[in-house]
Amino acid sequence: MTTIFDGTPKYPGLQGDLARVTSIEDRVLIRAVDTMAEEGVTIAMSPEQARRLAEAIKDAAAEAEGGEARLGWRRIGTAPKDGTAILATGVNFGLPGRGRHYALARWESCEHPSPDDWSGWYEPDGDGGPYYWLTHWMPLPEAPQ
Structure with a gap:
């Protein structure tokens, strides 16, 4: 299991959200918990779907960090x-x-x-x-x- 982030608060003085990734058999599982709303969700997907999600997350992170010009192709x-x-x-x-x-x-x-x-x-x-x-x-x- 890989912990992506754990306990990093969104708001001062509050507990942070949690995200973890693991695999079971032929599925990739993502577990995300919004500690403020006290809600969690687990998403199961194929390895190909996980790769596409990772690419989309990478693109969104690059855009958030430096704008569209840094994305290239x-x-x-x-x-x-x-x-x-x-x-x-x-x-x-x-x-x-x-x-x-x-x-x-x-x-x-x-x-x-x-x-x-x-x-x-x-x-x-x-x-x-x-x-x-x-x-x-x-x-x-x-x-x-």
Whole structure:
């Protein structure tokens, strides 16, 4: 069992919260206790789910410490789907050739979802088809003045 934090108070003069991680058979267990509310929860998950949770926690911690600029490449599932242009990368994502490609992309949503839904990542202001197999993204830098 690994104790992540134990007894670090959120508020002066109060007992702190508790979080522990352990594994039993093929499951990872996370036990968290909010001592102020006197509530606890145990979450059981697969090793893959635990890895994804750890990545999400790592991203959130980096953002909290130093802002988004320190994160660098992020998993594509966290990219904005509001039409914002991003720098994207993926492996052979619908372009000729092999290997990793890089491109500007933005999410376009089908207004009326249907079996032929065309929502996906596209070239901003372009006529090209959707990009497939994107894996990571990062925000575009500010334009020069």
